[in-house]
Amino acid sequence: MRSIQKTGTKGTGGKLDRSRTTGARYMLLRPAGYPLKSMFQEHPAVSDPRLFERYAREQWYGEVVKPGCYLFDRRLYPDFAFKVVRVYPRVSVVGSETNIVVEQKVEKTKAVNDVRFDQVVGQNMAKRKVKVIERFLQDPDKFGKWAPRNVLFYGASGTGKTLIARALSTEAKVPMLPIKATSLIGEFVGEGSRQIHSLYERAEQEAPCIIFIDELDAIALDRRYQELRGDVSEVVNALLTEMDGLHMRSGVCTIAATNKIEFLDSSIRSRFEEEIEFKLPNQEERLALLELNVKTMPVPVETVDLKKVAAITEGFSGRDLVEKVLKVARHQAIMDECSITQAMLEDSVKRVKKDVKEPPGEMFT
Numbered sequence: 001m002r003s004i005q006k007t008g009t010k011g012t013g014g015k016l017d018r019s020r021t022t023g024a025r026y027m028l029l030r031p032a033g034y035p036l037k038s039m040f041q042e043h044p045a046v047s048d049p050r051l052f053e054r055y056a057r058e059q060w061y062g063e064v065v066k067p068g069c070y071l072f073d074r075r076l077y078p079d080f081a082f083k084v085v086r087v088y089p090r091v092s093v094v095g096s097e098t099n100i101v102v103e104q105k106v107e108k109t110k111a112v113n114d115v116r117f118d119q120v121v122g123q124n125m126a127k128r129k130v131k132v133i134e135r136f137l138q139d140p141d142k143f144g145k146w147a148p149r150n151v152l153f154y155g156a157s158g159t160g161k162t163l164i165a166r167a168l169s170t171e172a173k174v175p176m177l178p179i180k181a182t183s184l185i186g187e188f189v190g191e192g193s194r195q196i197h198s199l200y201e202r203a204e205q206e207a208p209c210i211i212f213i214d215e216l217d218a219i220a221l222d223r224r225y226q227e228l229r230g231d232v233s234e235v236v237n238a239l240l241t242e243m244d245g246l247h248m249r250s251g252v253c254t255i256a257a258t259n260k261i262e263f264l265d266s267s268i269r270s271r272f273e274e275e276i277e278f279k280l281p282n283q284e285e286r287l288a289l290l291e292l293n294v295k296t297m298p299v300p301v302e303t304v305d306l307k308k309v310a311a312i313t314e315g316f317s318g319r320d321l322v323e324k325v326l327k328v329a330r331h332q333a334i335m336d337e338c339s340i341t342q343a344m345l346e347d348s349v350k351r352v353k354k355d356v357k358e359p360p361g362e363m364f365t
Ligand SMILES: Nc1ncnc2c1ncn2[C@@H]1O[C@H](COP(=O)(O)OP(=O)(O)OP(=O)(O)O)[C@@H](O)[C@H]1O
Pocket: 119, 120, 121, 122, 123, 155, 156, 157, 158, 159, 160, 161, 162, 163, 164, 257, 258, 259, 278, 289, 317, 318, 319, 320, 322
């Protein structure tokens, strides 16, 4: 891990062994102005969290901290105080790997307002669970220690995992804070874990709310694979800490989604109180999905036999039906300046089947 070289004068707390740190061979500096701008001497505004973290680690390196204690700025804002709100472990020492996040006043995120439960076809297990979560979000205190906290959605791509989380946000009228786990593996060491801590910090301020972690497998891979991916285990540890800490927060529920549950690390998997499988739709559900979406088509639809389409689309996901079959037929109708016909729908179905049967590498086998 990188260590911090002390540049300060005596008394700023330089505790690293300088003799063991290699001296810089070359250093290029660019004037960066005042990244921590004082707003009427009241509050330093942090415009670059990474820079602030470095600044903070340097000056408080070696300080023992616990919730409720104060840290005083000794450089830019002499004696300006920061109160420690949370720290893991509860009593610990600031070190070169401490993730330091400054609480930001956040504008309340609005609830997603476009999908409702009745637009989700099938997935009855998931619907039952989100109804419980909805009740919890409406009255978190009532649930106490029985609150739903961490729920895992898994199953094939395009089966409605994201859709149902959005519907929950709409129906419960609470914000959903989404994050893609793939975006947490960044360019900078520590960036992903800091993002996790900030996300939960923000959730606490916005509660009641939902945190939706998509593509969880990108970070929560089995430990055997984590080592291949740089700072992934650091991100996982940040997530575990936050998931464990949830009992202290009221009104925050984490929903995570993955297509590859079998690759998840058991330490992460065991944190979820429930794993809910999303299955591909059966024939009846496919018909319901087609009917629901045909209704909202802005292109005229001839009298088509959706039952037949449902019958010939076994193995298709909801996304395949909406994004591939219906959308492609719709585009065809726009091009031909006519209404959507049965032949167009069946053509799109054939095309999807062909794509599935003939993956690009097949010609070499
Ligand atoms: N059960 C469903 N009911 C209604 N529409 C569905 C359903 N499943 C999928 N769809 C349609 O497919 C689209 C994609 O679904 P969604 O994004 O929820 O899939 P997902 O399970 O999150 O997939 P991924 O694992 O790839 O993220 C939805 O916006 C919706 O139009």
